[in-house]
Amino acid sequence: MILVVGLSHKTAPVEVRERLSAGAEALPVVLSRLAARDELQEVMFLSTCNRVEVVALARDHGVDTALRAIREELARHGGLSQEAELAPFLYDKRGDEAVEHTFRVAASLDSMVLGEPQILGQVKDAYDAAMAAGALKGMLGRCVNRAFAVAKRVRTETAIGAGTVSIASVAVDLARHIFGDLDNHAVLLLGAGEMAEAAAKSLSKGARAVRICNRSFERAAALAATMHASATPWDQLEQEMIQADVVVASTASRTPIVTHDMVKRVMKARKGRTLFFVDIAVPRNIDPSVHSLDNVFVYNVDDLEKEVARGLKARHAELASAEKIVADEVAQFLSWTRGLQVQPTVVAMRTKTHAVLFGELERSLAGRLKHLPEGDRAALGQMLESAVNKLLHAPTTRLKARASEGEDAGELASVMRFLFDLKEIPAEHDRDKQSPVEGGADGDGKGGEGLPH
Amino acid sequence: MSPDLADLLFAATAAVYLGASVLFVLFLLGRAEGAAAWAPRLVALGVPLHAAQIVVSSLVLHVCPVQGIHFAMSVASLLAAAVYVVARMRFRIDVVGAVVAPLALTFLLASRLVGAGMSNVRGFRSAVLPFHVAANLLGVALFTLAFAAAVAYLVQERRLKQKRFEGVMQRLPPLDALDRAEHRFIVAGFPLLTIGILTGTLWAKEVEAGGAAEMARAAFGYVSWALFGMVLLLRAAAGWRGRRAAYGTIAGFGFAVLVLLLYLARDAAAGGTVATEVSPQASRQPDGLTIRGGP
Numbered sequence: 001m002i003l004v005v006g007l008s009h010k011t012a013p014v015e016v017r018e019r020l021s022a023g024a025e026a027l028p029v030v031l032s033r034l035a036a037r038d039e040l041q042e043v044m045f046l047s048t049c050n051r052v053e054v055v056a057l058a059r060d061h062g063v064d065t066a067l068r069a070i071r072e073e074l075a076r077h078g079g080l081s082q083e084a085e086l087a088p089f090l091y092d093k094r095g096d097e098a099v100e101h102t103f104r105v106a107a108s109l110d111s112m113v114l115g116e117p118q119i120l121g122q123v124k125d126a127y128d129a130a131m132a133a134g135a136l137k138g139m140l141g142r143c144v145n146r147a148f149a150v151a152k153r154v155r156t157e158t159a160i161g162a163g164t165v166s167i168a169s170v171a172v173d174l175a176r177h178i179f180g181d182l183d184n185h186a187v188l189l190l191g192a193g194e195m196a197e198a199a200a201k202s203l204s205k206g207a208r209a210v211r212i213c214n215r216s217f218e219r220a221a222a223l224a225a226t227m228h229a230s231a232t233p234w235d236q237l238e239q240e241m242i243q244a245d246v247v248v249a250s251t252a253s254r255t256p257i258v259t260h261d262m263v264k265r266v267m268k269a270r271k272g273r274t275l276f277f278v279d280i281a282v283p284r285n286i287d288p289s290v291h292s293l294d295n296v297f298v299y300n301v302d303d304l305e306k307e308v309a310r311g312l313k314a315r316h317a318e319l320a321s322a323e324k325i326v327a328d329e330v331a332q333f334l335s336w337t338r339g340l341q342v343q344p345t346v347v348a349m350r351t352k353t354h355a356v357l358f359g360e361l362e363r364s365l366a367g368r369l370k371h372l373p374e375g376d377r378a379a380l381g382q383m384l385e386s387a388v389n390k391l392l393h394a395p396t397t398r399l400k401a402r403a404s405e406g407e408d409a410g411e412l413a414s415v416m417r418f419l420f421d422l423k424e425i426p427a428e429h430d431r432d433k434q435s436p437v438e439g440g441a442d443g444d445g446k447g448g449e450g451l452p453h
Numbered sequence: 454m455s456p457d458l459a460d461l462l463f464a465a466t467a468a469v470y471l472g473a474s475v476l477f478v479l480f481l482l483g484r485a486e487g488a489a490a491w492a493p494r495l496v497a498l499g500v501p502l503h504a505a506q507i508v509v510s511s512l513v514l515h516v517c518p519v520q521g522i523h524f525a526m527s528v529a530s531l532l533a534a535a536v537y538v539v540a541r542m543r544f545r546i547d548v549v550g551a552v553v554a555p556l557a558l559t560f561l562l563a564s565r566l567v568g569a570g571m572s573n574v575r576g577f578r579s580a581v582l583p584f585h586v587a588a589n590l591l592g593v594a595l596f597t598l599a600f601a602a603a604v605a606y607l608v609q610e611r612r613l614k615q616k617r618f619e620g621v622m623q624r625l626p627p628l629d630a631l632d633r634a635e636h637r638f639i640v641a642g643f644p645l646l647t648i649g650i651l652t653g654t655l656w657a658k659e660v661e662a663g664g665a666a667e668m669a670r671a672a673f674g675y676v677s678w679a680l681f682g683m684v685l686l687l688r689a690a691a692g693w694r695g696r697r698a699a700y701g702t703i704a705g706f707g708f709a710v711l712v713l714l715l716y717l718a719r720d721a722a723a724g725g726t727v728a729t730e731v732s733p734q735a736s737r738q739p740d741g742l743t744i745r746g747g748p
Contacts (some may be wrong), residue, residue: 177613180545180627272692274629295695297613307618 001063002143004093004101005070006046006053009112012089019078020052027129030077035135039069042140044130046105048122050112055102057140067092099143100330106147107154108161109322115160115315120151139337150329157325158318163311168202170307171278174299175203175246178276184208188244190237190258190285191251192216192223199248199280201227211244213237215251241266241275248278249285256287263290280304335404342403345413346396348422353392357384459513462506463561469499470558477551480624489624493547496554497538503531503561525590526713530560532594536638540598544634545626552601585652588645593709595642596681600706602635603699610696632695635702636688643681646709650678670715673708680705 007016022030022045034043034054042057054074058066071090075082093101104110106123127144130136136144155161164170172182179185183206189197192214204210210229213236214220220231232240241247241263251257258277267275277298279286284300291298361384365377372380395416403409416422473495480488507528530553537553540546609625612618625631653674684701687693693701 174613174618176627177609177625178628180630268692270692272688272694274632274695291614294697299616303616306616310618 001058001095002098003056003058004098007089008051016089022047031133034073037069039066042137043135044126046126103147103150103326106151113165146333154322154325158321160315160318160322163314165308165311167304168199170304171199172202185245188240188247190249192219193250203246211240242269246276250281251285258286260287260289338403339400342399342409342413353388459509466502466506469495470554473554493550496534496550500535524564526560527564529590529593530557532591533597545630546634548605548625549601588648592642592645592649595638596706599635599638599702602631603702606631606699646678670712673711677705677708
């Protein structure tokens with residue numbers, strides 16, 4: 001059975017999440033510890049800013065022990081006491097729920113920002129790490145691989161990833177509507193606070209120049225050193241605005257520092273070249289009347305947040321369609337896995353029938369039929385092969401159909417094993433043969449027999 | 454040359470321009486995902502068809518393609534479409550096709566359906582006239598594109614000023630790209646318009662034209678030239694770009710259109726009644742100069 005044990009932004013504060021997160025160095029260690037646990041057949045460790053999850057395949061009839069094993073390893077990895085410090089924040093999902101959760105996470109339906117694209121890359125990284133550690137061998141690998149295809153379907157068939165949902169991305173989007181490509185523009189930061197830094201980092205990608213103008217030149221220089229920018233003295237503000245295309249303002253000033261008259265002079269010196277202000281300061285740094293000047297655009301934090309809210313609303317409107325896709329895919333995957341449950345019985349039935357009939361044939365060919373020429377012997381072999389196929393076709397397809405319809409095929413399979421005196425064949429032996437993990441973590445949805453693509 | 458081929462080319466060109474126009478409308482309304490990609494391609498397909506239609510029709514009619522004003526406007530719209538197809542490779546101005554495609558369709562249909570009597574104009578065989586006509590046609594083509602870019606600029610700028618993100622704003626090109634494209638179309642068109650104005654003045658002197666309509670036409674031509682000149686001059690000297698330049702461009706184009714309308718009025722008066730026949734055979738005249746119905 002597939003299991004998920006973990007915590008996320010919905011259940012745990014950042015202090016707990018950061019204790020359990022695993023970077024590039026810690027990941028192989030925790031993965032190898034989990035993979036070494038006898039209770040787990042397969043395992044993957046997903047670690048992002050907002051969630052830490054162990055996705056595992058438990059051995060048959062060992063779900064509770066597998067859950068305990070995962071909790072123990074998580075507590076050990078985070079250096080937390082299992083009961084007091086970890087248990088209140090952990091959730092676990094089993095079987096159908098676990099598959100659904102894995103698909104939802106990959107499709108970004110469980111993300112803090114609905115539809116954000118980074119999570120799929122993070123799941124792929126986790127998948128690659130688990131594959132490299134040899135911790136994904138069959139059904140679980142197939143499940144995660146399927147999750148990539150589900151995520152792709154959700155993004156293609158719904159607008160879950162459309163629109164802009166952060167202030168920085170809205171500012172970049174607006175700048176693109178004004179300037180087109182942002183490859184050759186100059187960005188000026190007014191203030192050296194964290195908010196300016198976040199917005200400027202997005203806006204300054206590919207910028208010709210990034211200048212930071214702050215009342216404290218030292219702070220401007222310190223920030224400039226971290227982001228390939230240059231600091232400029234506060235008294236050069238007007239001069240700097242003549243050169244800039246985008247101005248990001250976020251100082252703590254209580255009164256506007258960029259006034260209507262100042263921008264009027266600047267625009268004259270710029271010969272009317274377009275100027276875009278992103279004012280994320282509260283109180284505002286740019287006099288709102290500046291927006292009325294020709295070729296000048298001022299967007300404050302409310303304007304940007306309005307667009308963020310619109311983007312999020314649009315994404316939430318797509319949630320129902322996305323959930324429907326996930327539900328369809330979960331049903332298909334579960335149908336496939338249930339088919340696998342009866343596979344050992346089917347194989348045992350075929351093996352036994354084959355062995356009995358061909359054993360009898362060999363005895364006959366060595367006795368009463370030993371005069372038969374080689375051609376006739378081969379014809380008899382073919383006849384028996386065909387008879388085996390025809391004989392077993394109906395029970396095989398009915399058993400598989402019952403399983404994929406979600407009926408309890410296990411009982412039917414055990415009746416067949418009893419009636420035909422079949423020996424148990426280890427499930428994973430056949431499962432591995434029947435459900436190869438194909439294609440790697442490319443999310444292309446290529447997969448093995450039985451699963452729709 | 455077979456008139457059937459001319460008809461076929463005419464129908465094919467009209468269908469392609471109509472398809473492009475519909476797709477541009479759907480694109481602007483946000484109704485069709487693939488419209489943005491296919492509409493400009495249809496305009497690109499329309500250009501060679503339109504060119505072939507003009508060549509074949511002129512051979513069928515035994516007439517110079519720029520001899521009648523309707524036919525000449527069809528040539529101008531072909532040039533506008535051709536310049537658009539080339540320009541969109543450099544600028545991100547696909548949406549300008551939303552003006553170019555319907556305009557090309559209208560001028561194409563007008564060349565065929567409207568009474569296009571080509572008067573045997575005095576002095577038509579003047580040496581300067583071919584320069585006058587060619588410069589004006591290409592100039593009109595470029596100013597059409599500048600006009601389309603200016604309109605798109607004003608729509609986009611208005612939405613940015615009103616902070617309305619949704620709808621058409623998402624589908625229009627960046628503001629600066631529109632402003633740059635508009636400026637370059639005017640820069641390219643202005644010398645041609647200047648040649649058109651100069652040769653027109655020379656020709657008017659040569660044929661001693663002096664009627665009220667001709668005076669008005671000349672006056673509108675001068676105003677159009679002055680407006681485009683001011684747009685260029687004020688942009689360079691005083692930084693008048695963006696909205697002001699767009700208004701100047703639209704005004705300049707408006708006066709250029711008035712000149713064309715006066716030509717149409719003159720030819721309608723000279724040609725007489727509106728043709729009801731659309732077949733080239735019906736339009737063909739033995740002297741090759743006086744045409745009713747047009748190609």
